[in-house]
Amino acid sequence: MTVPPSRPTRIDTMRERNLALVLREVARGQPVTRARLAEVTGLTKTTVASQVALLEELRLVTTAGPVREGGRGRPGAPVSLAAGPVAGLGLEINGHYLAACVLDPTGEVRLSQTVACDNRGRDARETLEALGTLAQWVIARAAETGLDVVGTGVALPGVITEGNVNAPNLGWESVPAAALISGALHGQVFGVIVDNEANLGALGELWYGAGQGAGSYLYLSGETGIGAGIVVDGELFRGAHGSAGEIGHVVVDPRGTTCRCGGTGCLELVAGIDAVLLAAGLADDVGASEPGLAELLRRLDDGDRAARGAIEAAGQGLATALVGAVNLLDPDTIVLGGLHAHLAPWLTPAIEAAVAHGGGKLRGGRPAIRASALAAESAVRGAAGTVLAAVLADPSALA
Amino acid sequence: MTVPPSRPTRIDTMRERNLALVLREVARGQPVTRARLAEVTGLTKTTVASQVALLEELRLVTTAGPVREGGRGRPGAPVSLAAGPVAGLGLEINGHYLAACVLDPTGEVRLSQTVACDNRGRDARETLEALGTLAQWVIARAAETGLDVVGTGVALPGVITEGNVNAPNLGWESVPAAALISGALHGQVFGVIVDNEANLGALGELWYGAGQGAGSYLYLSGETGIGAGIVVDGELFRGAHGSAGEIGHVVVDPRGTTCRCGGTGCLELVAGIDAVLLAAGLADDVGASEPGLAELLRRLDDGDRAARGAIEAAGQGLATALVGAVNLLDPDTIVLGGLHAHLAPWLTPAIEAAVAHGGGKLRGGRPAIRASALAAESAVRGAAGTVLAAVLADPSALA
DNA sequence: TCACTTTAGTCCAGTCATTAGACTTAATCG
DNA sequence: CGATTAAGTCTAATGACTGGACTAAAGTGA
Numbered sequence: 001m002t003v004p005p006s007r008p009t010r011i012d013t014m015r016e017r018n019l020a021l022v023l024r025e026v027a028r029g030q031p032v033t034r035a036r037l038a039e040v041t042g043l044t045k046t047t048v049a050s051q052v053a054l055l056e057e058l059r060l061v062t063t064a065g066p067v068r069e070g071g072r073g074r075p076g077a078p079v080s081l082a083a084g085p086v087a088g089l090g091l092e093i094n095g096h097y098l099a100a101c102v103l104d105p106t107g108e109v110r111l112s113q114t115v116a117c118d119n120r121g122r123d124a125r126e127t128l129e130a131l132g133t134l135a136q137w138v139i140a141r142a143a144e145t146g147l148d149v150v151g152t153g154v155a156l157p158g159v160i161t162e163g164n165v166n167a168p169n170l171g172w173e174s175v176p177a178a179a180l181i182s183g184a185l186h187g188q189v190f191g192v193i194v195d196n197e198a199n200l201g202a203l204g205e206l207w208y209g210a211g212q213g214a215g216s217y218l219y220l221s222g223e224t225g226i227g228a229g230i231v232v233d234g235e236l237f238r239g240a241h242g243s244a245g246e247i248g249h250v251v252v253d254p255r256g257t258t259c260r261c262g263g264t265g266c267l268e269l270v271a272g273i274d275a276v277l278l279a280a281g282l283a284d285d286v287g288a289s290e291p292g293l294a295e296l297l298r299r300l301d302d303g304d305r306a307a308r309g310a311i312e313a314a315g316q317g318l319a320t321a322l323v324g325a326v327n328l329l330d331p332d333t334i335v336l337g338g339l340h341a342h343l344a345p346w347l348t349p350a351i352e353a354a355v356a357h358g359g360g361k362l363r364g365g366r367p368a369i370r371a372s373a374l375a376a377e378s379a380v381r382g383a384a385g386t387v388l389a390a391v392l393a394d395p396s397a398l399a
Numbered sequence: 400m401t402v403p404p405s406r407p408t409r410i411d412t413m414r415e416r417n418l419a420l421v422l423r424e425v426a427r428g429q430p431v432t433r434a435r436l437a438e439v440t441g442l443t444k445t446t447v448a449s450q451v452a453l454l455e456e457l458r459l460v461t462t463a464g465p466v467r468e469g470g471r472g473r474p475g476a477p478v479s480l481a482a483g484p485v486a487g488l489g490l491e492i493n494g495h496y497l498a499a500c501v502l503d504p505t506g507e508v509r510l511s512q513t514v515a516c517d518n519r520g521r522d523a524r525e526t527l528e529a530l531g532t533l534a535q536w537v538i539a540r541a542a543e544t545g546l547d548v549v550g551t552g553v554a555l556p557g558v559i560t561e562g563n564v565n566a567p568n569l570g571w572e573s574v575p576a577a578a579l580i581s582g583a584l585h586g587q588v589f590g591v592i593v594d595n596e597a598n599l600g601a602l603g604e605l606w607y608g609a610g611q612g613a614g615s616y617l618y619l620s621g622e623t624g625i626g627a628g629i630v631v632d633g634e635l636f637r638g639a640h641g642s643a644g645e646i647g648h649v650v651v652d653p654r655g656t657t658c659r660c661g662g663t664g665c666l667e668l669v670a671g672i673d674a675v676l677l678a679a680g681l682a683d684d685v686g687a688s689e690p691g692l693a694e695l696l697r698r699l700d701d702g703d704r705a706a707r708g709a710i711e712a713a714g715q716g717l718a719t720a721l722v723g724a725v726n727l728l729d730p731d732t733i734v735l736g737g738l739h740a741h742l743a744p745w746l747t748p749a750i751e752a753a754v755a756h757g758g759g760k761l762r763g764g765r766p767a768i769r770a771s772a773l774a775a776e777s778a779v780r781g782a783a784g785t786v787l788a789a790v791l792a793d794p795s796a797l798a
Numbered sequence: 799t800c801a802c803t804t805t806a807g808t809c810c811a812g813t814c815a816t817t818a819g820a821c822t823t824a825a826t827c828g
Numbered sequence: 829c830g831a832t833t834a835a836g837t838c839t840a841a842t843g844a845c846t847g848g849a850c851t852a853a854a855g856t857g858a
Contacts, residue, residue: 008440008442009417014408015844046808071805072805074806239631240616240729242729245729251719254651323649410813410816417816473823473836474835476835476836
């Protein structure tokens with residue numbers, strides 16, 4: 001086994017764990033009295049009081065004045081998450097833009113900024129430098145509002161292996177992104193976390209979008225490639241080498257054409273945006289997905305044959321791949337994100353039909369199919385959210 | 400979120416966790432001195448000594464006399480797992496037999512018994528009664544050897560939803576197996592755990608067979624149906640409704656025939672044992688897999704055309720499904736188990752080729768393909784192992 | 799209006815697993 | 829045989845928790 005030689009539990013570990021426990025219960029419940037916290041956590045009132053005092057000191061929660069609720073005894077003082085100064089920064093690198101957003105512990109977007117620019121051909125260092133500049137600017141603006149950024153999440157369209165990023169769509173090979181960017185972002189308690197766009201998009205939807213309430217679900221991030229973020233019991237599923245969720249290279253047609261990955265009949269070849277545009281006769285727009293997508297939607301509305309045919313093929317491919325994914329992963333919900341969110345009305349019926357049939361008789365629940373609620377923002381939001389999740393998981397790190 | 404309102408950490412929780420930590424370190428390391436345990440756990444020598452004393456009292460470990468190793472100072476007294484009296488019972492229900500085995504904490508098989516009988520048509524209660532009788536007999540024999548069974552794991556070919564078992568191959572519908580069997584197995588500290596055969600088979604291979612050393616892997620359990628047990632970081636992956644790993648109903652041919660599940664072109668239809676026998680012209684043997692399998696192997700060796708063709712189709716289907724699984728789950732290793740273990744020599748090449756190509760350029764590691772090391776025993780072993788895993792995870796429950 | 803009840807939150811002594819470091823034991827080295 | 833090294837034990841101190849007593853602030857009913 002490759003299990004890490006797990007840490008011993010010391011007396012202060014106990015304290016840290018209970019601190020996190022109390023904070024977590026405040027986070028869901030929002031205004032909660034100490035008495036109720038004691039009840040729900042199983043800790044004594046004494047302990048809860050001391051933990052809440054600590055959390056107030058860390059400025060993660062605030063206590064309002066006593067509120068009478070019509071109940072009998074002494075009214076309780078409700079504890080809620082503080083809307084500052086602790087905050088998380090989310091960054092995103094994509095083919096056509098850089099984005100940043102700042103979230104406070106309540107999940108509110110306090111600041112958000114997008115810079116259009118072409119990162120496809122550009123040198124990785126150059127792109128990361130631009131991102132660093134953007135980040136510093138956003139952090140400074142946040143500071144003016146009294147926000148203190150305690151960590152940064154970075155989303156990008158690539159696979160991260162041992163700290164190095166491979167992002168074919170950006171032309172990146174083995175770029176130590178976290179190391180390069182953290183120069184511009186020194187002194188943050190929770191440091192810089194770099195992750196795949198699909199993964200962070202999945203978390204964004206889980207925490208702030210269409211995935212709320214779902215325990216386990218699959219988020220589909222469609223761009224030129226197609227990635228999936230897999231969330232299980234509120235945690236990302238990463239696989240043995242960190243490259244789980246590569247649904248774009250699932251085989252949907254064993255008799256199909258050869259893919260750039262070396263395989264045959266991959267999903268990407270029928271349901272990737274470029275593939276759909278090509279099949280719809282919009283070859284000129286390939287590579288510039290956003291305008292191409294707009295044109296595709298127009299033609300679909302007009303009833304254009306080629307467009308309808310292309311989207312149908314894409315729907316069938318997705319259906320096949322997703323039936324496989326449902327049988328293997330058994331998710332609660334499937335969220336269509338990225339550019340595929342816009343195509344959801346045309347894709348959903350085929351997927352729903354296939355999922356209802358495939359293995360339908362054998363499994364307990366049938367997953368719901370939903371379109372992303374955050375659209376293009378899900379990855380940045382997820383990136384910023386990971387910082388807040390880290391705070392929630394170990395608030396004592398701020399001490 | 401459906402997160403359980405997690406337990407508070409009290410002072411005795413700390414003790415329990417550290418007790419489990421020490422035991423876990425003894426389990427891997429086998430003869431370890433207290434000094435080394437202190438070093439590796441991060442606890443002080445004092446604490447380790449007191450925890451080891453407790454574990455000795457629970458009869459989970461034993462200390463041997465001091466052993467000189469040629470080193471300098473005072474020689475340490477090696478602590479090892481005890482080969483008794485604590486033991487786990489594993490049970491298995493399958494189409495053609497009932498099986499039981501008893502494992503001690505070292506993982507040694509201390510007792511094992513198989514009873515051939517046809518459980519396909521039989522009433523569920525009747526089968527469970529027979530299993531109960533077998534279990535009681537085995538427990539009594541174990542007691543004669545000084546073994547005390549502290550819990551039972553039951554493997555069966557079905558999906559468990561909220562305690563109820565659906566097992567089409569046994570003709571079971573909504574059978575509360577755990578409740579029915581635990582009458583015959585009262586008074587065990589860790590109670591009765593019922594799980595899917597593929598899941599427990601996966602754990603069996605992980606702990607005692609071909610999966611040792613793999614962090615994340617996929618175990619294929621091939622019988623009439625095909626199931627997969629997915630292990631991630633040493634833990635089973637169950638999905639949202641407990642029916643993850645239904646790889647038998649992944650679509651491998653969108654243009655294929657209709658499956659009993661309602662889907663089209665499922666893996667089971669080309670790679671399930673019955674399907675292979677049928678395609679090989681061994682229709683008479685369908686339903687009696689074991690003798691049919693023997694005949695199939697004979698014909699394969701003889702170079703029979705129909706047999707070779709059938710196995711090739713099965714290999715292609717498996718390859719397609721597994722490429723999908725690898726892309727989605729990113730496992731370390733793939734283990735071919737159940738009846739497919741016997742076919743491994745004929746199936747492996749196609750699978751390896753497909754996995755090497757499909758997504759090969761994009762991912763970090765390529766999974767290894769292995770045949771099961773325990774063959775038919777993996778599920779019973781895994782079932783017994785879950786009990787020991789429960790002991791390892793919380794030894795204080797024995798106090 | 800005033801005593802009574804109910805509930806929220808604080809205070810204080812006691813518990814107990816852990817730590818740190820001194821001490822004892824048992825081996826090898828020169 | 830004394831010096832050195834390492835394993836294991838003993839003892840006092842630490843600190844987060846618990847349980848119960850206490851105070852605070854509301855509503856209830858005669």
